[in-house]
Amino acid sequence: xxxxxxxxxxxxxxxxxxxxxxxxxxxxxxxxxxxxxxxxxxxxxxxxxxxxxxxxxxxxxxxxxxxxxxxxxxxxxxxxxxxxxxxxxxxxxxxxxxxxxxxxxxxxxxxxxxxxxxxxxxxxxxxxxxxxxxxxxxxxxxxxxxxxxxxxxxxxxxxxxxxxxxxxxxxxx
Amino acid sequence: xxxxxxxxxxxxxxxxxxxxxxxxxxxxxxxxxxxxxxxxxxxxxxxxxxxxxxxxxxxxxxxxxxxxxxxxxxxxxxxxxxxxxxxxxxxxxxxxxxxxxxxxxxxxxxxxxxxxxxxxxxxxxxxxxxxxxxxxxxxxxxxxxxxxxxxxxxxxxxxxxxxxxxxxxxxxxxxxxxxxxxxxxxxxxxxxxxxxxxxxxxxxxxxxxxxxxxxxxxxxxxxxxxxxxxxxxxxxxxxxxxxxxxxxxxxxxxxxxxxxxxxxxxxxxxxxxx
Numbered sequence: 001x002x003x004x005x006x007x008x009x010x011x012x013x014x015x016x017x018x019x020x021x022x023x024x025x026x027x028x029x030x031x032x033x034x035x036x037x038x039x040x041x042x043x044x045x046x047x048x049x050x051x052x053x054x055x056x057x058x059x060x061x062x063x064x065x066x067x068x069x070x071x072x073x074x075x076x077x078x079x080x081x082x083x084x085x086x087x088x089x090x091x092x093x094x095x096x097x098x099x100x101x102x103x104x105x106x107x108x109x110x111x112x113x114x115x116x117x118x119x120x121x122x123x124x125x126x127x128x129x130x131x132x133x134x135x136x137x138x139x140x141x142x143x144x145x146x147x148x149x150x151x152x153x154x155x156x157x158x159x160x161x162x163x164x165x166x167x168x169x170x171x172x173x
Numbered sequence: 174x175x176x177x178x179x180x181x182x183x184x185x186x187x188x189x190x191x192x193x194x195x196x197x198x199x200x201x202x203x204x205x206x207x208x209x210x211x212x213x214x215x216x217x218x219x220x221x222x223x224x225x226x227x228x229x230x231x232x233x234x235x236x237x238x239x240x241x242x243x244x245x246x247x248x249x250x251x252x253x254x255x256x257x258x259x260x261x262x263x264x265x266x267x268x269x270x271x272x273x274x275x276x277x278x279x280x281x282x283x284x285x286x287x288x289x290x291x292x293x294x295x296x297x298x299x300x301x302x303x304x305x306x307x308x309x310x311x312x313x314x315x316x317x318x319x320x321x322x323x324x325x326x327x328x329x330x331x332x333x334x335x336x337x338x339x340x341x342x343x344x345x346x347x348x349x350x351x352x353x354x355x356x357x358x359x360x361x362x363x364x365x366x367x368x369x370x371x372x373x374x375x376x377x378x379x380x381x382x383x384x385x386x387x388x389x390x391x392x393x394x395x396x397x398x399x400x401x402x403x404x405x406x407x408x409x410x411x412x413x414x415x416x417x418x419x420x421x422x423x424x425x426x427x428x429x430x431x432x433x434x435x436x437x438x439x440x441x442x443x444x445x446x447x
Contacts, residue, residue, distance in 0.1 A: 062325060066240075094321075
């Protein structure tokens with residue numbers, strides 16, 4: 001991911017005081033994929049101070065993702081513990097979240113956790129052919145999709161033909 | 174590309190709407206409510222499949238699709254409610270059948286799995302075109318909701334096409350059931366593409382570019398869906414269109430019992446939270 005893309009994926013504030021709040025908020029993890037922080041995911045969109053009030057914007061991965069509520073509560077808890085008493089967490093829809101915002105570090109942690117990381121999306125609007133998905137357990141490319149949908153909105157269910165283990169794929173979105 | 178801080182600070186948020194810092198103009202809210210009702214009613218129908226689908230993976234798939242649709246409904250209803258100081262829950266739980274504006278195809282009973290797939294095929298193809306167009310709306314909130322929904326409904330369409338082919342090209346029995354499902358749902362296609370009175374109200378008020386003219390989406394649907402049906406070894410039903418009228422609050426007998434189920438808890442315990 002180049003510098004410009006990284007600025008879109010993780011728009012860290014330039015103000016030192018706001019950056020300190022960002023770093024605290026960035027410790028919150030996805031409740032369904034606890035190895036990923038909301039910063040790794042690109043879900044943390046903005047931190048700002050408005051007088052005494054702290055405003056944090058997050059964006060849902062999918063429109064109906066229920067993890068947003070847990071993330072919102074966790075952000076408030078973390079910031080209150082650090083002494084910020086007036087915290088508002090807002091949900092923004094635009095620009096729409098994409099897996100292209102996931103950090104390289106996040107993708108690596110995902111694989112270690114046993115979830116195959118998303119491939120980059122095609123940018124020309126065409127649907128890419130099913131490129132091989134690598135098994136996060138044994139590394140084999142000999143895998144197949146069991147189901148288009150998985151345990152959460154953001155995942156599909158795969159099985160490895162070599163080690164026979166089922167695994168989740170974080171869908172490119 | 175703009176610095177993202179700029180992009181994000183201009184974004185519309187559910188909380189902003191709740192804070193009343195973004196208030197939907199009345200005619201925009203009327204239109205958003207209609208779109209939200211379509212998504213809400215279908216989300217509930219899909220949820221009915223959980224624990225009842227032919228296989229576990231389909232419980233999960235239909236539940237996931239329903240969850241996406243519920244997300245769309247929540248965004249539309251929250252935005253609509255901002256105009257009238259009502260929450261998404263107020264609108265979902267405290268309106269009666271005749272106040273719901275959903276097109277009738279969404280409320281039809283699930284029937285068997287093939288019938289549900291027939292509906293998913295039709296409505297997903299419709300949503301793909303609708304949200305692609307709505308993403309260009311001059312109303313920033315509607316455009317943001319649609320841009321996000323676009324990616325999701327494209328995936329839903331893919332799911333229904335896979336099943337259409339599997340059932341249509343499967344056994345004689347699966348083909349028969351798939352064909353029967355299409356026969357039930359097809360008469361309701363026409364209503365989806367009839368002029369939306371709430372979109373027309375925006376147009377006649379001079380608010381061009383806010384709503385989508387669904388009558389203009391029909392050619393894209395006709396270029397895609399009948400071909401998919403034929404390619405799956407099935408026939409496109411030739412049946413008269415159902416009367417419709419969902420946008421005007423006219424519904425089949427299926428909606429009332431469904432609303433009773435959706436609304437009973439909120440109405441028995443007003444103000445309850447969980």
